[in-house]
Amino acid sequence: MPSTDRHPREEAEMQNYAVLGGGTMGCGVAQCLAEAGHTATVFEPAATARAAGPERVRAGVRLARMLRRTGHDPDEVLGRIRWVDRLDQLGSPEFVIECVPERLPLKEHALREADGHSAPGAVLASCTSAIPIDHLAGWVSDPGRMIGTHFMNPAPLKDTVEVACGPRTSADTLHRTTRLLASLGKESILVGDGPGFVSNRVLMLTVNEAAAVLAQGTADAATVDAVFQKCFGHPMGPLRTADLIGLDTIVDTLAVLRRFTGDPRFEPSPLLADLVAAGRLGEKTGHGFHRSARGR
CATH class of the missing domain: 1.10.1040.10 (N-(1-d-carboxylethyl)-l-norvaline Dehydrogenase; domain 2)
Structure with missing residues (x-):
């Protein structure tokens, strides 16, 4: 597993975040990004799910306020999230978090397409709950940029993320991922690759x-x-x-x-x-x- 002390890259360099999928996990991850002050673009091709996304986030912010007294304003959080139905509208993100359903054809299509619409060197992180990271890495142009970020549900209320490194995940990718998660107030638990991780x-x-x-x-x-x-x-x-x-x-x-x-x-x-x-x-x-x- 690569260490986090090589190839440092400041988190401030990464301004454009994308979330693939506007379901329960995608909305939760977008909420985490926005509550931390980041801007996020959520790609969701299904009109019904896309229309429901803002209310999902609004309800999530309200719940977080009730349980944790975070003080975030739902309108302010939603103001940092953009919703799109085409991948060419992502705006060349430097960090992509894939949250589509746990089905191989859907994951493959999303990651291949996102790879072609993201910035050079962008991190491609998957919220997969079981697919080996090295299998996902075979679908993208640079396997070193692939990593697993297994957020737990509900993402805004869970303080820990299971971070899975494949054998080809680069140290820079891991470093940038753990820095981002730290900026969200999340602890990273690093694990190796394998079906279902731990x-x-x-x-x-x-x-x-x-x-x-x-x-x-x-x-x-x-x-x-x-x-x-x-x-x-x-x-x-x-x-x-x-x-x-x-x-x-x-x-x-x-x-x-x-x-x-x-x-x-x-x-x-x-x-x-x-x-x-x-x-x-x-x-x-x-x-x-x-x-x-x-x-x-």
Whole structure:
């Protein structure tokens, strides 16, 4: 893994940030950038998602103020974010953070296109939760500029980012990435490359097995989560965590892990697959393993 003490580059040099994808994670990352005083351009080709983006950010700022008393003004934060539907409108960003869904064809298209519309030497950071960074690096012109920045959900409320370096990630790319994250108030935990890195290599298997336990009738969802909360001190159990992430995202991530590890344990449990097929995706729909206030 490259060290952070080589090829220094001042963060102030990087003025133009781009976020690819205007869903939950893309809006959260854009909010983090804007709250830190940076300007960000969010690329989102879907008109519905693009139109919903500003309200997502506004709600995120309000929640952060309520929980952390940050004092950020939603209008001021939104004033630093620009929304576009074409990659040629990005304005040659020096730092790109890719937040499109965890599906290989979508990731490949976004990164190849962004590579051609970013400034020379731009960092290409992916919020992938499971795809090996060196696999992503094979899609861009300079693999040394590819790095993983696995923000946790919700990004504005999580103080730590899992930063994954591929074998070809340059020291300059790592340095610029950790400096940016520090400017957002985020701690970087550096890990090596591999399917799922550390977090999702472990978490996705836990969620899948928790779903299997639930399906077998060993315990209901509340009890499964209570074991992790009360016995292990976890703030949230695996099934509630899955609902927060989104069960469709869980299934997509398991598919990536199954492909890159060859391990059949990552095959989605029948219950998990059935919930996604039924549109019960967790918090975003109000009903997943648990029902939320929205689903009542």
